[in-house]
Amino acid sequence: MTRSAEVAAQVFREEREIVLATLIRQAGDFQLAEDALQDAFEAALAAWPRDGIPRNPAAWINVTARRRAIDRLRRNRTVADRAARLAELIRLDQQEHPATSEASMIVDDRLRLIFTCCHPALDPSAQVALTLRTLGGLTTAEIAHAFLVAEPTMGKRITRAKSKIANAHIRYQIPADDELPARLRGVLRVVYLIFNEGYSASAGDQLTRGELCGEAIRLGRLLVDLMPDEAEAWGLLALMLLHDARRGARTVSGGYVALADQDRSLWDHAQIAGGLRALEKAVRFRRPGQYQLQAAITALHIQAADPDATDWEQIADLYGALGRLSPSAVVTVNHAAAIGFAEGPRAGLDLLGPLLADPALQRYQPLHATHADLLNRAGDRAAAADAYRRAISLTQNAVERAELERRLVALAAR
Template identity: 50%
Template sequence: MESVIDEIYRTQSRRVLATLIRLLGDFDRAEEALHDAFAAAARTWPVDGLPDNPSAWLVSTGRFKAIDTIRRRARFDASQHHIEDSLYTVDTTEIGDMEPIEDDMLRLIFTCCHPAIPSDAQTAMALREICGLTTEEIAHAFLVPAPTVAQRIVRAKNRIRSANIPYEVPGREALPQRLDQVLHVIYLVFNEGYSASSGDDVVRADLTAEAIRLARLLLALLPHPDARGLLALMLLQDSRRLARSNEQGSLVLLADQDRSRWDRAKISEGLGLLAEAMRAAEISTYTLQAAIAAEHAKVSSAEETDWRRIALYYDLLLAAQPSAIVELNRAVAIAMAEGPAKGLDLVDAILRRQKLQAYHLAHSARADFLRRLGRAEEAIAAYRTALSLCRQEPEQAFLRKRISELAAASERQ
């Protein structure tokens, strides 16, 4: 039962939290209620068995645990009575449904992305509350100190509380002004699922599925080309999910994947959405990324990939969204088109500018170029640097394997 509860926590806790935030009207109170609910589950489910609807059970238990806590506090603070009273007015039939018309997770994203909250705090708070990442994991992803992330999240919660920001999806007239940041958060949720920043799995399918579900819901609310581009990108990327690791959970590189395991239905839907998004007057960065993913999806083997076309898309993406990460991806595409020496020059230039020094994939790409150039000792050193920065176990195993292979080959020479 312990493993079942752990899996439910991993896959459902963020949606339970989103509903508790709506019911309780406070982030901190909802997080406390979530932990109390799972503690109660750990005590009662091994005895009573798994409830028919674990999420609804957790929401109901968490809510009543919060009511009990507030009642105890209210004995000492009369100002708490109105909070207690408001919690008893909730229609409990909605708890059992768990699918209100305006989705609680989408409400949570719009609350985190309210214009009154600074953009850096919006992102940190969304990753904390929606993905369940720790402040340390968020700090590692954005290359900033953990206390800085913690302060941003605290300030964002205080702003929501002090400004009485409503926990709701805004009216249709306000959606366009909020769209960019909401799409960005959904994109970050997907990325964390597509390539987990830490842990034992290559992919967190619960997060990729949730991001796709939210994008569909948002697209239904606001049929916008940028939303289509993002959904196309996520579908095309997620189509490869089953092929990205083997039966042992080890990482499988794109060139080595069994393409018969790619989800053709997702590819077909993604290509259709991409075609619609490409007809827009302005092409978003999500649509450009989807176009890159489509180049892989459209061919039956890695050898057929048009890397020069992909590099051109990265040129456009870099012009629209200058960043070292885009530069790195462009360097990889150019290396595939023109050879590893060119890619090595580009990555070294990025690192000389003190960009991506703490990003393991930059050192991993550099190591691969060195390996392909036959510079084994330098490649091993670069792989070791990447390994020291990597937090995901399957990637760590892959890097250790590369180091071992190169070391063994050097000994034979």
């Protein structure tokens, strides 16, 4: 690879998101901005070897992308507000001294892009896909692979999301102050969904998908950079860092390794330290939230000297607080598991009872896996075996399924 090609590739990696966010604001169209940006990088690969690398490569890309957008708009006569968009892009191209500081505008553009990708009018799966495509820079093929769908299916999902933004006239803006808390929760949820799919893949033959964990953490860092006073953004970053620090120890030779059995020397202790610092920053705001509570629970697991030293009573208390703040079946299942260690398996089983009776949760795999483990620890082997078989039948991830099958076999051998 030539020096100019290396610089172009570096600018693409480091500046793509910033340039794209600004261009979407200027052009008013996701697809037009993406196409113009791609044109600009292709132009760089052609021009820089001939003319030399510009003094400010990112600025060169920014200006070239805007001019390519102007060219595309001039050729496309089907755009309804083509004249207005052209006039604005030409005005910006001729403007020498922007009224707003560049740094401030870049921050605003990136926030606008995040909130637009995660707009509540979009389907949750579309929010995730569009966020990864636009903010994460993943290709459609990479996103499709990560979520185990066909590339054309994912491509249509992303295209529909862009069309919905255009056709519904969804505004490319930061929400008003009174809308911000609810909208921020949606943004954090999308980033957390991306991380969860990376950390515990819902299907396939791998337990984790490192590229998704990495993208979610990168987005989490971006959020705290752009919104440093948001406690829950720090809480989510802490949670992801603390979980991801253990990723390398969760499997050995492709097999699942439970937390209590993990080789702690394989944990990323520098990342753990970063997660604890992020949690400390979140707590200082004195605005507790669900991600901060989950991060605090994870921190207790990590900070225990060994599995036997785990403070299960405090973990159970934190899950109780989380259930009051953000009630869900997921929280209750985890609370029951913690209660099972703090007070005994029968107490955990009592907490699971209402969930097991709920017809809507009959296909919720973690419920049956936790039920099986609690029954096993309570000595009810026949019922535990039934619960393990139920959990196995609902498990699509090959690594998790193999572990549940191992537990079932071990139970029968006792």
